[in-house]
Amino acid sequence: MSDKRAALIAAGVVAVAGLVGVTLAATGDSGSKIASGGPASGPCDATASRDVTQPTFGQLAAAGLAELPLGSSARRVDLVAPPFTTSTRVTNPLFPIAELHSAILNGQVDGKPFRTETTLLPQTRIMEWTDGQCVEVLVSQYLAYSDHRIEEVALDLYAQDDEGSVWYLGEDVFNYDDGVIANTGGTWFAGQDGPAALIMPARPQVGDVYRPENIAGLVFEEVTVQAIGETVDGPRGPVRDAILVEELHDDGSRERKVFAPGYGEFSTGSGGDVEALALAVPTDARSGGEPASLTSVAAGADRVYERALVGRWRQAAATVGEITGAWRTYRLSGAVPPRLEQPAADALAALTRTVAARTPLEAAGAALRVSQASLDLQLQYRPVAEIDRDRFDLWLRQLLVDVRADDSSAVQGDVATLEWIRDRIAHGLDKVDVARIDTRLRELRASADDGELEAASETAAELREAIR
Numbered sequence: 001m002s003d004k005r006a007a008l009i010a011a012g013v014v015a016v017a018g019l020v021g022v023t024l025a026a027t028g029d030s031g032s033k034i035a036s037g038g039p040a041s042g043p044c045d046a047t048a049s050r051d052v053t054q055p056t057f058g059q060l061a062a063a064g065l066a067e068l069p070l071g072s073s074a075r076r077v078d079l080v081a082p083p084f085t086t087s088t089r090v091t092n093p094l095f096p097i098a099e100l101h102s103a104i105l106n107g108q109v110d111g112k113p114f115r116t117e118t119t120l121l122p123q124t125r126i127m128e129w130t131d132g133q134c135v136e137v138l139v140s141q142y143l144a145y146s147d148h149r150i151e152e153v154a155l156d157l158y159a160q161d162d163e164g165s166v167w168y169l170g171e172d173v174f175n176y177d178d179g180v181i182a183n184t185g186g187t188w189f190a191g192q193d194g195p196a197a198l199i200m201p202a203r204p205q206v207g208d209v210y211r212p213e214n215i216a217g218l219v220f221e222e223v224t225v226q227a228i229g230e231t232v233d234g235p236r237g238p239v240r241d242a243i244l245v246e247e248l249h250d251d252g253s254r255e256r257k258v259f260a261p262g263y264g265e266f267s268t269g270s271g272g273d274v275e276a277l278a279l280a281v282p283t284d285a286r287s288g289g290e291p292a293s294l295t296s297v298a299a300g301a302d303r304v305y306e307r308a309l310v311g312r313w314r315q316a317a318a319t320v321g322e323i324t325g326a327w328r329t330y331r332l333s334g335a336v337p338p339r340l341e342q343p344a345a346d347a348l349a350a351l352t353r354t355v356a357a358r359t360p361l362e363a364a365g366a367a368l369r370v371s372q373a374s375l376d377l378q379l380q381y382r383p384v385a386e387i388d389r390d391r392f393d394l395w396l397r398q399l400l401v402d403v404r405a406d407d408s409s410a411v412q413g414d415v416a417t418l419e420w421i422r423d424r425i426a427h428g429l430d431k432v433d434v435a436r437i438d439t440r441l442r443e444l445r446a447s448a449d450d451g452e453l454e455a456a457s458e459t460a461a462e463l464r465e466a467i468r
Helices: 001-010 055-064 292-310 313-332 338-357 360-378 382-406 408-428 432-449 453-467
Strands: 102-108 112-130 133-146 150-158 166-177 180-183 196-202 208-216 221-232 237-249 254-260 262-272 274-283
Touching: 001 180, 055 221, 102 262, 112 166, 112 292, 133 166, 133 408, 150 262, 150 382, 150 408, 166 382, 180 408, 196 221, 196 254, 221 254, 221 262, 274 338, 274 360, 292 313, 292 338, 292 360, 292 408, 313 338, 313 360, 338 360, 360 382, 382 453, 408 432, 408 453
Parallel strands: none
Antiparallel strands: 102 112, 102 274, 112 133, 133 150, 150 166, 166 180, 166 196, 196 208, 208 221, 221 237, 237 254, 254 262, 262 274
16 A cells, blocks of 8 residues: 555545545535646636547557547537536436446456446545536446456546536546556546546437547547447346447457446446446345345355364354255345356355365355355345445455465455445444544555564454454
């Protein structure tokens, strides 16, 4: 962790990714700080309609983009930005970020299981996206895991104009390798690095062209709408009025994406890689309490975790049998979203195998995969904040396993994951509890950075008590 991010955690505020040296202020102190790095030079207007500056041909050529088969300028729908008088009231059904509190996407990328958690954070920010014009933006946290380990985090900034189009005002990106930040490639901010970009028109039509990223030499994508009025298979059945787009990348490659009402980005894929929406709330929230069978799966996984670590294999095996029966009951109820069924089944199969083999760390890790699968399913029934607190505890338990395995890189990644999940739960906790958690997190980071794994284990145990 950088000194700046450590200071933010120590102060008990929501992390704002200071690693790239950009100040992003929460609203409530209107006009104080902006994403371009300082106070506005003059009056900051949110109500004017403005032309969106485009890269020149010279800039495109210098970035190696001049030969791309770009869409017709006559079909561009992102050349003028209407006023942003109610920018955080995002009502566009094809990109409902204001109401999409949490979403799970999963699939396979580079031959490895891939899973993401997308969470709307509670704070907003002020961006001066062009000289003299500011807009309040929503902040969405995208946390991606490759093969069950942190791979990327992005803080995405969105706003809706008065005509109903959703604009992309930048992203703060952190790419991880072996548990530590390898680079911040892909980071950009409207107004600082280039123009604001359109991510979803108010009323998309076939042939519409727009650029979700539009900074030559830094980030560049161009989208063409291929079809509208499509029906796709969603977590709870058919979803109508989806759109299909083709995205042209700066390397000339193309990718097909689907956006669906109530979900936003629904699926994407190319070259064998697939990332598709598995569950989103409140769109897929279910009324009534959590089914007893699902509760039994989650509770059983917790018991197997504890028993595997102390070698109580008979009890662990018996509990795996109970989990298997509970999972069968829940699966037959018809309440399992299709894309969440296989990850849960795979996790349970791994748990059965590792308990039978009596391998403590592998069995404990498999139990945590079952816990993660059950938390994804519980998202249909429980508040997002509760799920995230349980995810925080899950990664503390994973850290304890990784300490016993003497895997310092894994511990580094566990701490990073905890730091980001912390940003999703802090607003719902008492300030004293937040201060206590932040202090322990800072200690945990220091121990992980110094390779003091036993100290990290002790702090993790203290954090488990604090989060409870």
